[in-house]
Amino acid sequence: MTPITIGNATLYCGDSYHILPTLGWIDAIVTDPPYEFRAEGGGMYRAARQGMDQILDEGLADGFDHSIINPLLCGSVVVFCHNDQLPKLLPYLDGSFERQAVCIWRKKNAQPVANKHYRPVLEFYVHAWNRGHHPRGTLDDLDRMIVAMSPRGEAKFGHATVKPDEVMDKIIRNVAPGVIADPFMGTGSTGVAAVKAGRQFIGIEKNPAHFSTACARLAAAQGLEMAA
Ligand SMILES: C[S@@+](CC[C@H](N)C(=O)[O-])C[C@H]1O[C@@H](n2cnc3c(N)ncnc32)[C@H](O)[C@@H]1O
Numbered sequence: 001m002t003p004i005t006i007g008n009a010t011l012y013c014g015d016s017y018h019i020l021p022t023l024g025w026i027d028a029i030v031t032d033p034p035y036e037f038r039a040e041g042g043g044m045y046r047a048a049r050q051g052m053d054q055i056l057d058e059g060l061a062d063g064f065d066h067s068i069i070n071p072l073l074c075g076s077v078v079v080f081c082h083n084d085q086l087p088k089l090l091p092y093l094d095g096s097f098e099r100q101a102v103c104i105w106r107k108k109n110a111q112p113v114a115n116k117h118y119r120p121v122l123e124f125y126v127h128a129w130n131r132g133h134h135p136r137g138t139l140d141d142l143d144r145m146i147v148a149m150s151p152r153g154e155a156k157f158g159h160a161t162v163k164p165d166e167v168m169d170k171i172i173r174n175v176a177p178g179v180i181a182d183p184f185m186g187t188g189s190t191g192v193a194a195v196k197a198g199r200q201f202i203g204i205e206k207n208p209a210h211f212s213t214a215c216a217r218l219a220a221a222q223g224l225e226m227a228a
Pocket of ligand 1: 014015016017032033034035058060159161162163183184185186187188189190204205206207210
């Protein structure tokens with residue numbers, strides 16, 4: 001498959017389970033894959049759970065195959081996940097990488113609902129690395145928690161699970177030098193943070209509408225015009 005090159009970004013529209021293994025060694029994978037969780041409920045709070053219908057429609061509650069994270073083909077990985085995925089994801093990463101840390105994005109504007117569960121104020125990401133690919137940054141950067149608003153309105157780019165720039169900028173500062181890939185790119189939030197930091201980025205997204213948004217965001221982040 002021929003990718004689109006936009007400055008420091010190389011972008012593929014297609015299935016990452018087929019494309020990523022063909023790319024060889026990647027220094028770091030930073031990704032926000034489909035979470036695995038129960039999105040159909042909500043009871044009397046369903047109407048307040050904005051975006052859940054889109055999450056269900058686009059398969060964003062169906063989870064992902066852990067084997068796409070291959071420790072023989074990358075130095076480190078940062079992977080977002082739902083609370084319910086931690087019990088399976090942590091043993092997989094523990095058996096694959098030398099060390100790992102569970103980190104937290106604390107949402108300032110979490111939905112004001114709690115239907116027979118805790119209020120969803122935390123999102124987790126796990127940073128796992130092999131020797132030489134450990135976390136980087138200042139002491140502030142090396143905090144395991146970041147507090148940030150969840151994107152709203154136009155900053156959601158028509159996607160139900162866009163990650164905030166502040167969160168992605170912090171994560172990129174923590175990731176060891178080299179090429180960064182996101183096999184579940186969505187609207188390109190990882191890539192925008194990566195190219196702003198002067199890093200080479202490889203993104204893969206199967207949904208053509210989100211892929212187009214990512215192309216436009218990656219061009220804008222580098223002050224480039226999109227080819228017609
Ligand atoms: C949780 S979203 C990522 C959102 C992203 N962090 C953002 O800020 O826009 C996961 C994305 O992975 C995409 N996806 C799911 N399965 C895929 C696959 N096999 N290959 C490529 N993309 C896939 C979905 O279309 C979705 O846009």
